[in-house]
Amino acid sequence: MRIGDNKSISSYMSGFGNYFSSEAEKNTLPKDQNTPQKVSGGLFTEQLNGAAFTSPRVDNRHTWLYKIRPSAGNYSFKGVQHVGLKGRPFIVNASPNAFRWLPFDIPKAKTDFVDGLITVAGNGDLNSLRGSAVHIYRANASMENRVFCDNDAELLFVPELGAFKIFTELGEIELKPKEICLIPAGIKFRIELIDTEIRGYLLENYGPYLRLPELGPIGANGLAAIRHFLCPMAKYENKQIETELVVKFQDKLWHTVLPHSPLDVVSWHGNYVPYKYDLSLFQVVNSVSFDHQDPSIFTVLTSPSEFIGLPNVDFVIFPPRWSVAEKTFRPPYFHRNCMNEIMGLVYGQYESRTEGFLPGGISLHNRFIAHGPDLETYEKAISQNLVPTKMDDTLAIMFESSLVYQPTKEMLEVSNLDKTYLSIWQGFKAEFKDE
Numbered sequence: 001m002r003i004g005d006n007k008s009i010s011s012y013m014s015g016f017g018n019y020f021s022s023e024a025e026k027n028t029l030p031k032d033q034n035t036p037q038k039v040s041g042g043l044f045t046e047q048l049n050g051a052a053f054t055s056p057r058v059d060n061r062h063t064w065l066y067k068i069r070p071s072a073g074n075y076s077f078k079g080v081q082h083v084g085l086k087g088r089p090f091i092v093n094a095s096p097n098a099f100r101w102l103p104f105d106i107p108k109a110k111t112d113f114v115d116g117l118i119t120v121a122g123n124g125d126l127n128s129l130r131g132s133a134v135h136i137y138r139a140n141a142s143m144e145n146r147v148f149c150d151n152d153a154e155l156l157f158v159p160e161l162g163a164f165k166i167f168t169e170l171g172e173i174e175l176k177p178k179e180i181c182l183i184p185a186g187i188k189f190r191i192e193l194i195d196t197e198i199r200g201y202l203l204e205n206y207g208p209y210l211r212l213p214e215l216g217p218i219g220a221n222g223l224a225a226i227r228h229f230l231c232p233m234a235k236y237e238n239k240q241i242e243t244e245l246v247v248k249f250q251d252k253l254w255h256t257v258l259p260h261s262p263l264d265v266v267s268w269h270g271n272y273v274p275y276k277y278d279l280s281l282f283q284v285v286n287s288v289s290f291d292h293q294d295p296s297i298f299t300v301l302t303s304p305s306e307f308i309g310l311p312n313v314d315f316v317i318f319p320p321r322w323s324v325a326e327k328t329f330r331p332p333y334f335h336r337n338c339m340n341e342i343m344g345l346v347y348g349q350y351e352s353r354t355e356g357f358l359p360g361g362i363s364l365h366n367r368f369i370a371h372g373p374d375l376e377t378y379e380k381a382i383s384q385n386l387v388p389t390k391m392d393d394t395l396a397i398m399f400e401s402s403l404v405y406q407p408t409k410e411m412l413e414v415s416n417l418d419k420t421y422l423s424i425w426q427g428f429k430a431e432f433k434d435e
């Protein structure tokens with residue numbers, strides 16, 4: 001089946017970290033070996049390694065591709081300028097202040113996924129395989145004869161507005177708000193809009209690839225289930241048309257023009273694959289007696305670091321759920337955290353904010369910077385009748401890293417920086433009286 005065929009709807013295989021096999025045309029996948037002398041259909045064999053050859057088996061990720069043409073070709077890349085995309089050195093702008101941004105507008109001019117990227121903040125160093133960057137993607141146009149590839153890092157899409165398709169080398173993924181999608185580093189893709197405008201959060205992870213968290217005493221089940229992760233089936237396009245390939249490499253964009261589409265993988269087998277996940281399938285675990293559990297129970301995916309217990313970056317959600325804790329201050333409590341938190345909102349209202357934190361907006365609370373409920377939320381929470389309550393209209397997300405997120409210089413100057421943010425914590429009265 002070819003990419004874009006009307007008869008083709010996106011179809012998937014289920015599982016996280018599984019070793020999959022898929023062929024878009026019958027008998028094009030070698031059955032007994034990886035590198036036959038001559039591949040059926042005249043295809044070219046190529047291995048894509050997402051882990052070092054000698055990685056422990058449990059961590060090894062690689063995929064064998066059977067392509068219409070080899071990726072190697074007689075073309076060279078030239079650097080291109082990009083207004084919004086930033087990388088190292090993330091200018092050291094972090095101050096011990098909390099920040100919040102209102103949603104970024106979607107440009108009026110024709111803008112595809114690559115053009116619309118804007119970097120919020122980043123940390124670490126991609127050449128140390130440590131750190132991450134958080135971007136916003138915005139688009140009102142599909143990528144036409146243009147393909148993107150991030151050689152620096154894997155990409156985690158968190159849509160907030162609009163549905164779209166991601167045509168990857170390994171197949172097609174349809175994505176909409178309430179779902180997430182991960183594209184591993186080095187895999188080419190093109191984005192085609194289903195809705196007229198799209199926007200969302202994009203995590204670029206330089207560290208160890210994202211994986212499911214350990215469950216500890218929670219047991220064998222709970223949080224995100226392995227079988228709910230969906231990997232696309234092989235699909236290809238055989239287009240002899242000039243196609244721009246834009247590559248992110250060492251924090252800069254580069255481009256070249258190919259005489260054909262590089263999305264020409266007819267069959268493949270491996271475990272280095274893109275995947276999607278429906279966040280509404282996340283099984284929420286929480287206290288059914290009193291007090292809060294720590295928000296680690298909301299972790300969907302985690303990228304570890306060399307320090308046990310200090311993740312490179314966690315992807316965390318605050319989804320719809322019942323709130324039942326008795327004799328408890330139910331919204332998120334005041335806290336100071338050694339970890340660094342970038343939050344976003346997919347829809348609805350976040351439980352510790354009465355206003356100002358909007359879908360598509362962002363907040364940043366770095367290392368030990370105090371934050372918590374706003375005054376209005378606090379006053380409601382200490383006097384509310386603690387009956388079981390369903391929080392239906394909410395899906396907040398968080399990228400939480402052990403490294404401080406440095407906002408870009410531009411993000412401290414944009415018009416949607418909310419200069420009134422700190423005032424939400426004005427007006428708390430000290431009522432305690434000495435004897």
Ligand SMILES: [Fe+2]
Nearest residue numbers: 335341365371
């Ligand atoms: Fe927090």
